[in-house]
Amino acid sequence: MLPNKKALDLIKIYMEKDFTSKNLKELTKKLIELDLLVKTEDNTFTVRSDDPEELMHSRVGALKEGIEKFAVPSNVTEIKNPKILDLCSGMGYNAVSALHYNINSEIDMVEYSKEMLFLSLALDIPMNEHLIIKNAIFEFFKGNGNQKIRIFNEDARFTLLRKDLKKYDCVFHDAFSPLNDPVLYTVEFLKLIYENMADSGVLISYSSSIPFRSALVECGFIISEGPSVGRKRGATLAYKNPNELQKKEIKRIPESDERLIALSGVGIPFYDKNLNLNSSEIIKNREVDRENLKNLLGDKYYSTTKIKSGKIDEKLLNIQKENLNSSEIIKKMKKIYLQN
Ligand SMILES: C[S@@+](CC[C@H](N)C(=O)[O-])C[C@H]1O[C@@H](n2cnc3c(N)ncnc32)[C@H](O)[C@@H]1O
Structure with a gap:
């Protein structure tokens, strides 16, 4: 599934123009007027998806989600030079949050939609680290690479088959909901993630869906109930081979x-x-x-x-x-x- 088609079409028009702040501001203004870019409760913006019922983030806050669902539970602050795989990176809220909690993070951002990456340039995520992400995205559009923040603009299923991946300490899995779009929730895809994780690595997803958690167990992950942010049910943490510290943090999911x-x-x-x-x-x-x-x-x-x-x-x-x-x-x- 993709973000809303009307939003993508409008962004495409602006991608053809010069990347000036005037044009970028005009783009966000138009998207807001058309109710395609929606302000969440922490004053950061999210985009409508192709399903009118589903936003790209929950209403409690796009940045709040990045912080409370991904960066904090991943314990990224405690890891030396953490290697992060930011799947479905969208506008980069989770990557910005990870950098905020550990400036030495090396992040591989994977996003199918070029338009969502471009939109990040037009937003003002209220954390200084957004400038680092914006700079990496800007270089990506100029055709340049960046060692610390790599951008893979493709289907994540293709990325996970690459030979140049790292051994990830944290995997942020932020796809659309599995019942709408199960493509990145399959046993085979999750197995590839498992293989590309460091031994003490952790995968984090906002989803608590039963078939998703079931697939994680089948792949060999140790699942744990994560924090609930903006939903009744908790997020999911999945450990590859939990160390003693992680073992203490593992929480049973509901019986x-x-x-x-x-x-x-x-x-x-x-x-x-x-x-x-x-x-x-x-x-x-x-x-x-x-x-x-x-x-x-x-x-x-x-x-x-x-x-x-x-x-x-x-x-x-x-x-x-x-x-x-x-x-x-x-x-x-x-x-x-x-x-x-
Ligand atoms: C729920 S949003 C994630 C929001 C994002 N983490 C952020 O901070 O803005 C899901 C994102 O996944 C992307 N996506 C959907 N299917 C994908 C796939 N197969 N591979 C890579 N990205 C995909 C969509 O384009 C969309 O931007």
């Missing part, structure tokens, strides 16, 4: 979610074997997988309502009382459920 991931059709993840399917193909394939699971389990198949309310075999429920993290519980429950 009913553990059960849904382990036992229900809702817990079936998205797949994209050759990393080339579109959203509707991925969604359709998952429907088939859900139907197959139902047929395979026959009488043993629990309804979602039963699973949510915990009206299931005591043996499975007892696993949730063990001193394990959510990923371990989910794997154990699933194994026993499918064995019986």
Whole structure:
């Protein structure tokens, strides 16, 4: 899925003009007048997406999200020269926030839409570090590279297959919601992220979706409930091989979610074997997988309502009382459920 088409078309017109502050100001003015650029509660701006219901950020604040959902939980301040993969970098709020908390961050920004990168030049994100990002974007448009802030203007599925990637300490995963656009939430894509992370690396996403968390567990991540900013549900943190400090920070996800991931059709993840399917193909394939699971389990198949309310075999429920993290519980429950 992409940002709103009308917004992209208008930005394209300005990309052809000189990059003067007069033109950039005129662009933001027009986007605001057309209600395509929307002010959030912290006075920073976000863009409408192709789905009229979905903005690129939540209403509580585009910059607030960058800080509270990504930079702070990633613990970037504590990492020496952190290497960050900023997936779906958009206007760069998450990258600006990371630099604010650690000026030595090396960031690889991955964004499909050239227009969103350009729009960053027209915005005034109220942190000095925005100038560093603006400068990298400006150089990108001039055709120059930047060692510290690299910009990959392409589909993230292609980027993850590159040979020149780093071993990332933090991965910011900020795609549109998985039920609208599952392309970057598939097992195969998340596996590539896993392979490109440092041992103590952490992936962060605002999404708490069941199939997404299920895919993370399948890839080998240790999942943890993250902070909730502007939503009821918490964000997701996923560790590759948590160190002692990280182990202490791991929080179980809600128990009913553990059960849904382990036992229900809702817990079936998205797949994209050759990393080339579109959203509707991925969604359709998952429907088939859900139907197959139902047929395979026959009488043993629990309804979602039963699973949510915990009206299931005591043996499975007892696993949730063990001193394990959510990923371990989910794997154990699933194994026993499918064995019986
Ligand atoms: C929710 S917004 C992210 C906002 C962004 N982090 C920011 O700070 O402005 C999602 C972004 O993902 C981009 N996107 C969508 N699909 C993509 C893909 N397959 N690869 C790379 N970027 C993608 C969209 O163009 C959009 O800018």
